[in-house]
Amino acid sequence: MAAVTALPVSLSGRFKGSFAYFTIKDRLPQILTKVIDTLHRHKNEFFEEHGEKGVEAEKRAISLLSKLRNELQTDKPVTPLEDELPDAALWNQHLDYQRNLSNGSREPSWFQSPWLYVECYMYRRIQAALAQNPPIDNFDVFKEGKVQNFFESQEAVIALCTYFQELLKNIKDLDEKQLQEELFKLLQVSLWGNKCDLSFSAGEGSSQKSSPLLSLENLIPYILVNDMEELWSLLVNAKKRNAEKSNVRVDIILDNAGFELVTDFVLADFLLSSKLADEVHFHGKSIPWYVSDTTKHDFNWTIKQLQSANHMWMSRCGINWEGNLKKGVWVYRDHMFWTLPHDFSSMAEVAPDLYADLQKSSLLLFKGDLNYRKLTGDKKWEYTVPFHQALNKFRPAPLCSLRTLKSDTQVGLKPGQGEQIQASEPEWMTSGKYGVVQFDAAL
Ligand SMILES: O=P(O)(O)OC[C@@]1(O)O[C@H](CO)[C@@H](O)[C@@H]1O
Numbered sequence: 001m002a003a004v005t006a007l008p009v010s011l012s013g014r015f016k017g018s019f020a021y022f023t024i025k026d027r028l029p030q031i032l033t034k035v036i037d038t039l040h041r042h043k044n045e046f047f048e049e050h051g052e053k054g055v056e057a058e059k060r061a062i063s064l065l066s067k068l069r070n071e072l073q074t075d076k077p078v079t080p081l082e083d084e085l086p087d088a089a090l091w092n093q094h095l096d097y098q099r100n101l102s103n104g105s106r107e108p109s110w111f112q113s114p115w116l117y118v119e120c121y122m123y124r125r126i127q128a129a130l131a132q133n134p135p136i137d138n139f140d141v142f143k144e145g146k147v148q149n150f151f152e153s154q155e156a157v158i159a160l161c162t163y164f165q166e167l168l169k170n171i172k173d174l175d176e177k178q179l180q181e182e183l184f185k186l187l188q189v190s191l192w193g194n195k196c197d198l199s200f201s202a203g204e205g206s207s208q209k210s211s212p213l214l215s216l217e218n219l220i221p222y223i224l225v226n227d228m229e230e231l232w233s234l235l236v237n238a239k240k241r242n243a244e245k246s247n248v249r250v251d252i253i254l255d256n257a258g259f260e261l262v263t264d265f266v267l268a269d270f271l272l273s274s275k276l277a278d279e280v281h282f283h284g285k286s287i288p289w290y291v292s293d294t295t296k297h298d299f300n301w302t303i304k305q306l307q308s309a310n311h312m313w314m315s316r317c318g319i320n321w322e323g324n325l326k327k328g329v330w331v332y333r334d335h336m337f338w339t340l341p342h343d344f345s346s347m348a349e350v351a352p353d354l355y356a357d358l359q360k361s362s363l364l365l366f367k368g369d370l371n372y373r374k375l376t377g378d379k380k381w382e383y384t385v386p387f388h389q390a391l392n393k394f395r396p397a398p399l400c401s402l403r404t405l406k407s408d409t410q411v412g413l414k415p416g417q418g419e420q421i422q423a424s425e426p427e428w429m430t431s432g433k434y435g436v437v438q439f440d441a442a443l
């Protein structure tokens, strides 16, 4: 029998003083309070749209959310979902799985369970509170924050769109070296765009104010794992191999709406315009998630906003991107798996259709911290454990994580590298100041 190496323990609120502990204790209740406040503030709007029924629904949703906050703060056992949404059964099966993990010694509770599980569960319960209360069941409690982030990043968006449209003018004349340089720049812009998430700041603003291109050089030392060269080789070789067949597909597993999404669009456009790829498939969330994550509505809204912007290069970008969707060279998809609590090593079993779809891709780009946590199982890994090992057999296609560090898990570092930063900057794993472009070839 082959030796089975045990996996490290999961990050969890049971480790007092850890980032997970503080997130569950402080940040999640804060997010719930904001959600309740948002519903309160929209009371008149619900009344105008739906009459008394709207106001009744708002009251019921708020009462469910207050109950949820209380359960969390008093470390109550996690309860089965009682709604009719299509993924409810999978969530309840997973609760049973968590119960078995704790050997029946105690019911899985908010602070005692894996952090990834309870944090995802909170967002799913927020969705339940709304979904169970028509006519406000389609209300996105996080929409305002996402919209605000987009508008507050306006100048950075203009700078990026302008830079990109200039680049497109002579993209055909660029040699390989120049194309590589541009790819590296736009990968870094997309990486640092991940600083702009709203769950990290518990919904407080986190927009990009200055031009994202100016500071790239200075930020290089903060990229702890930098596999951009590997990405380049993969794309160039894929292009050569597929010269006639024309089917290099890149998938972007999206993270946050707002500025980060614009950086992902620019990267995706570059991949097509440079002919490094023929198709880009974007994967978003089917329910509002982790405050700022991109839903189909956010995706389309952002492109529409750009299109109708009062700035030539912004609107040019928006028009081109809408065109890409129409031509089918850009595709938006969502799948319930992305909003389940499972890490990606269980995708092949839990969502074989999604796994099979990702296998058709030449390269998967996973944006952001939560995706990194799900790639590596959200565990207390040694820093030097190879990325490939932490992926725990998740290898539908070559993949790369573009992530700023906002939770205390990191793999694939050189011996001593983590310890060295730790000595001078104890907050390095959770400050969002460091990032990785971490690649796995799926062999
Ligand atoms: O995935 P993202 O948007 O980069 O980050 C999500 C995040 O803010 O949410 C969690 C904190 O609650 C952390 O895992 C992470 O920092």
Ligand SMILES: [Mn+2]
Residues within 6 Å of the ligand: 197, 198, 199, 255, 256, 290, 292, 293, 368, 370
């Ligand atoms: Mn996010």
